[in-house]
Amino acid sequence: MSKNKTATDKPGKTGKWTRRAFIGAGVVAGSALVVGVAVRQGNPIDRLSPLLTNGENEQLLNAWVKVDTDNIVTAVIPHVEMGQGVYTALAQMLADEMDADWNKVRILEAPADMQYVSDSIARDFLAPDLDVPAIFEPTVTGGILELAQAMGLQFTGGSYSVRATGQRAMRTAGAAAREMLVAAAASEWQVPAGEITTADSMILHAGSGKSEPFSKFALAAAEQSLPAKPMLKSPENYTIMGQPKARHDIPEKVDGSAVFGIDAQVPGMKYAAVRATPVVGATIESMDASTAKTMPGVLQILNMGDFVAVVADGYWQAQQALNSIDTKYSKSEGDSLDQDALFARYATHLDEAGDDGGDMETETGDVGKGFADAATKVEAEYKVPFLAHATMEPMNCTAWVRDGKCDVWSGHQAPVNARQAAADAAGLPFEDVTYHNAYLGGGFGRRSESDAIIMATRIAKATGYPVKMIWSREEDTAQDHYRPSATSRFRGGLDKDGKAVSWDNIHTHLFDPKDAPTVPYYNIASHKIRKVDVPTQLRFGPWRSVDHSQHGFFIESFVDEMAHAAGKDGYAFRRELLAGSPRHLKVLDTAAKMSGWGSALPEKHGRGIAFVPSFGSIVAQVAEVDMSGAKPKVKKVYVAADPGFVINPDGFTAQMESAIAYGLTAALYGEITLKDGKVQQSNFHDYPMLRINEMPEVEVALINGDHKHLGGGGEPGLPPIAPAVTNAIFAATGKRIRELPLSKHSIA
Amino acid sequence: MIKLNVNGQSREVDVDPATPILWVVRENLEMPGTKFGCGIAQCGACTVHLDGKPIRSCSTPISAAEGKSITTIEGIASEDGTLHKVQQAWIEAQVPQCGYCQSGQIMSATALLQKNPQPTDAQIDAAMAGNVCRCGMYNRIRQAIKAAAAIEQPAAQETVA
Numbered sequence: 001m002s003k004n005k006t007a008t009d010k011p012g013k014t015g016k017w018t019r020r021a022f023i024g025a026g027v028v029a030g031s032a033l034v035v036g037v038a039v040r041q042g043n044p045i046d047r048l049s050p051l052l053t054n055g056e057n058e059q060l061l062n063a064w065v066k067v068d069t070d071n072i073v074t075a076v077i078p079h080v081e082m083g084q085g086v087y088t089a090l091a092q093m094l095a096d097e098m099d100a101d102w103n104k105v106r107i108l109e110a111p112a113d114m115q116y117v118s119d120s121i122a123r124d125f126l127a128p129d130l131d132v133p134a135i136f137e138p139t140v141t142g143g144i145l146e147l148a149q150a151m152g153l154q155f156t157g158g159s160y161s162v163r164a165t166g167q168r169a170m171r172t173a174g175a176a177a178r179e180m181l182v183a184a185a186a187s188e189w190q191v192p193a194g195e196i197t198t199a200d201s202m203i204l205h206a207g208s209g210k211s212e213p214f215s216k217f218a219l220a221a222a223e224q225s226l227p228a229k230p231m232l233k234s235p236e237n238y239t240i241m242g243q244p245k246a247r248h249d250i251p252e253k254v255d256g257s258a259v260f261g262i263d264a265q266v267p268g269m270k271y272a273a274v275r276a277t278p279v280v281g282a283t284i285e286s287m288d289a290s291t292a293k294t295m296p297g298v299l300q301i302l303n304m305g306d307f308v309a310v311v312a313d314g315y316w317q318a319q320q321a322l323n324s325i326d327t328k329y330s331k332s333e334g335d336s337l338d339q340d341a342l343f344a345r346y347a348t349h350l351d352e353a354g355d356d357g358g359d360m361e362t363e364t365g366d367v368g369k370g371f372a373d374a375a376t377k378v379e380a381e382y383k384v385p386f387l388a389h390a391t392m393e394p395m396n397c398t399a400w401v402r403d404g405k406c407d408v409w410s411g412h413q414a415p416v417n418a419r420q421a422a423a424d425a426a427g428l429p430f431e432d433v434t435y436h437n438a439y440l441g442g443g444f445g446r447r448s449e450s451d452a453i454i455m456a457t458r459i460a461k462a463t464g465y466p467v468k469m470i471w472s473r474e475e476d477t478a479q480d481h482y483r484p485s486a487t488s489r490f491r492g493g494l495d496k497d498g499k500a501v502s503w504d505n506i507h508t509h510l511f512d513p514k515d516a517p518t519v520p521y522y523n524i525a526s527h528k529i530r531k532v533d534v535p536t537q538l539r540f541g542p543w544r545s546v547d548h549s550q551h552g553f554f555i556e557s558f559v560d561e562m563a564h565a566a567g568k569d570g571y572a573f574r575r576e577l578l579a580g581s582p583r584h585l586k587v588l589d590t591a592a593k594m595s596g597w598g599s600a601l602p603e604k605h606g607r608g609i610a611f612v613p614s615f616g617s618i619v620a621q622v623a624e625v626d627m628s629g630a631k632p633k634v635k636k637v638y639v640a641a642d643p644g645f646v647i648n649p650d651g652f653t654a655q656m657e658s659a660i661a662y663g664l665t666a667a668l669y670g671e672i673t674l675k676d677g678k679v680q681q682s683n684f685h686d687y688p689m690l691r692i693n694e695m696p697e698v699e700v701a702l703i704n705g706d707h708k709h710l711g712g713g714g715e716p717g718l719p720p721i722a723p724a725v726t727n728a729i730f731a732a733t734g735k736r737i738r739e740l741p742l743s744k745h746s747i748a
Numbered sequence: 749m750i751k752l753n754v755n756g757q758s759r760e761v762d763v764d765p766a767t768p769i770l771w772v773v774r775e776n777l778e779m780p781g782t783k784f785g786c787g788i789a790q791c792g793a794c795t796v797h798l799d800g801k802p803i804r805s806c807s808t809p810i811s812a813a814e815g816k817s818i819t820t821i822e823g824i825a826s827e828d829g830t831l832h833k834v835q836q837a838w839i840e841a842q843v844p845q846c847g848y849c850q851s852g853q854i855m856s857a858t859a860l861l862q863k864n865p866q867p868t869d870a871q872i873d874a875a876m877a878g879n880v881c882r883c884g885m886y887n888r889i890r891q892a893i894k895a896a897a898a899i900e901q902p903a904a905q906e907t908v909a
Contacts, residue, residue: 082845082846083844083845083846083847083883084845085845246839246842247842249844249847250838250839250842250843250844250847251839252847253844253847253850254831254835254838254839254843254844254850254854255781255821255822255825255831255835256779256780256781256782256820256821256822256851257781258847259780260783260847260848262780262783262784263780265778265780271775296764314763314767314771314775314776315771315775315784316767316768316771317764317767319787390882391846391848391882392783392785392791392793392846392848392849392880392881392882392883393783393785393846393848394784394785439846439847439848440846441783441846441847441848442846442848442882442883443846444882470784472787473785473786473787473788473791650842651842654842654845654885654888657884657885657887657888658845658883658884658885659884660884661881661883661884661885661886662882662883662884664884665884683786683787683788683790684786684788684790684791684880685788685790689791689880689882690884690886691877691879691880691886692872692873692876692877692879692881692886692889692890693873693877695884695886695887697887698887
């Protein structure tokens with residue numbers, strides 16, 4: 001018996017599709033060797049789509065499960081792994097509904113291949129009721145990402161994977177597969193399906209004592225029609241969901257064998273170092289490469305207009321040669337962009353908007369009257385800087401353009417989009433590009449951009465041989481797509497009892513998610529939230545938790561200021577605002593209780609609380625800060641989080657720890673500044689990272705508040721940390737921090 | 749030709765002696781487990797052992813390794829494949845997220861335990877502060893080092909030339 005070769009057999013290794021393997025899988029589906037179950041060509045899965053749509057336009061079943069002859073269940077995961085544990089969590093959801101033996105579950109990342117979503121298998125697999133070929137028309141570049149996002153396919157971000165793909169597709173696919181296996185066994189054994197049970201990848205009939213593995217009925221199951229309404233489990237019957245299963249990708253991440261984009265190996269490959277124009281929009285006017293040409297190993301020096309590339313036998317040789325090249329740049333509109341001027345520009349736009357200008361985002365009640373009548377008025381302005389992502393793995397991509405074909409290797413959050421970008425850069429049709437995705441050495445939103453893919457493909461097109469392009473850390477820092485800087489102004493009103501009655505906010509910039517500046521969960525009679533758009537030349541990109549990273553700080557700082565003005569403590573004040581929302585209150589109360597809120601602390605210590613629902617999850621944090629030293633020391637963070645239902649408690653907890661470290665790094669140090677249009681930071685010495693000696697203890701309490709509506713895990717832990725810390729600093733010192741990072745301030 | 753001992757094996761490479769160990773290991777010796785992070789010894793992703801001591805291979809020329817032994821992440825498990833106790837503890841504590849910094853973290857941790865089998869928190873901080881983990885798994889790293897310190901395992905024979 002031959003086994004499916006697309007998945008590696010060694011436990012703990014994650015399979016990767018290749019073009020050949022994918023086609024092979026299509027052929028073998030339905031054969032006696034490996035049987036596709038649940039979703040395969042010809043199956044009437046449109047009957048399933050009503051289960052998946054919730055009345056929205058997302059009729060899809062984006063999961064695929066296979067059972068092979070060794071009774072191995074393989075889950076196909078249409079998302080990329082960047083440390084968030086998505087392979088494991090999504091497989092847990094599928095395996096639980098299927099009653100699969102967790103120890104015999106393998107994982108396969110969905111192919112980063114348009115074939116997959118445009119051929120007949122994929123049409124059924126993805127969206128039977130959509131006119132897939134037209135929508136997926138590869139030349140329609142702009143629509144690709146949008147569609148991929150809408151379908152939950154091959155875009156990983158927005159804390160989306162578990163709550164959308166997992167909840168709507170993986171569970172249904174697993175449940176459907178189980179019912180098909182049961183139906184096949186019932187037919188063979190001539191017993192009612194209702195008497196058959198399943199557990200640990202076995203099919204059992206208690207009455208007759210019969211018991212067989214899934215694999216025995218895999219072929220017969222594949223001939224069953226898909227159940228119209230596969231029965232999903234209720235939480236009391238979960239056996240794998242809710243369990244802290246070990247992550248599948250960890251073993252290969254402790255022995256150096258995990259393959260990241262930067263580890264791509266292509267025979268005959270050369271190496272490129274690059275330097276882009278330091279000001280966005282400028283071009284290279286002239287360059288002197290006379291020294292570089294003579295340096296060992298140098299093969300080609302390319303003036304690509306917007307960047308210089310040196311291609312050499314080795315990366316270090318390429319970088320050394322690049323360092324010797326003197327480059328002159330054209331004047332650019334961005335040359336005048338300076339840090340102070342930028343914030344002054346924000347202020348001008350906000351001033352011009354006045355009381356009623358700007359774009360209205362939400363309005364409830366009469367804020368003007370509410371504020372005019374308020375017994376106490378509170379006003380404040382907050383600022384946050386640009387931030388780089390600083391993924392540990394610098395941007396890189398390997399590309400090979402030859403004979404009308406292009407191969408690209410990288411780690412990308414949206415493989416379909418990466419492939420399209422490479423096709424455009426190579427000047428080739430989409431179908432002539434093969435994209436090979438690898439592990440991402442950090443994503444955080446940075447790897448949803450395709451700039452590195454495009455550069456590498458252009459270099460490879462110019463050379464004709466395979467080239468691995470690696471950005472130096474300096475390029476990575478100075479050529480990011482940054483978390484935008486922003487200014488936000490608030491006016492709040494309190495009545496004579498210190499109750500919040502009006503909330504008036506205007507801020508610069510709005511990207512995503514649109515609800516980030518809003519506070520519908522806070523019971524305040526009148527709200528008015530507006531934005532002004534202020535153009536800058538700097539490139540923006542999503543940065544872990546996106547706009548919540550700014551607005552979490554703005555909103556929770558201002559709530560704290562209102563509490564102080566009301567003469568109330570931050571926890572009690574928020575309790576009042578959340579009155580009538582028991583699920584929210586439970587999260588807030590849990591964090592406060594864990595922290596011993598209200599109990600005595602040593603001198604110069606303070607506690608701060610912050611509460612931010614985002615990406616469908618509710619998170620409260622209490623930070624305990626020691627201000628007795630030269631700089632703030634965050635000693636401990638207490639976290640209460642309710643994502644509806646936690647699929648993998650250890651994985652979710654790890655995401656909370658991670659988000660706190662990422663957000664705390666930004667709060668303490670993160671700042672990208674501009675002078676004459678150039679980013680002034682270059683490496684970890686001037687764009688510092690949190691280190692082990694600065695990491696607070698983190699204690700996490702998880703709450704399963706609504707198992708029918710899942711929230712995300714990768715991002716929601718981030719927004720509360722900065723305001724929890726600055727609110728704690730206020731409690732300890734009386735000094736209110738209205739601008740990040742903390743390193744700008746002399747506080748202690 | 750520069751003569752090297754890498755993970756107990758004799759190797760020869762024909763490179764500029766100024767080439768950092770990192771790039772020789774990754775490109776010439778085709779062992780990509782050691783990672784490039786910053787190029788200026790600020791992040792620790794490139795940590796390997798030179799005669800048992802942790803060094804930043806991005807900023808150490810290969811000439812400095814001549815006649816000495818280099819140990820990389822690929823060389824710390826036993827020959828029979830049994831993982832080093834630090835690797836085992838790393839899995840047990842579910843340390844890695846993206847995993848990119850972990851080769852360097854593990855090489856720093858194994859060097860620490862080799863020198864100091866029962867480190868205090870302050871000693872862990874001192875030994876590990878040079879290794880950045882952007883996913884922020886520092887508490888798990890600390891927990892795993894302590895767990896590894898409690899495991900009895902014959903020290904793998906790290907070659908010292």
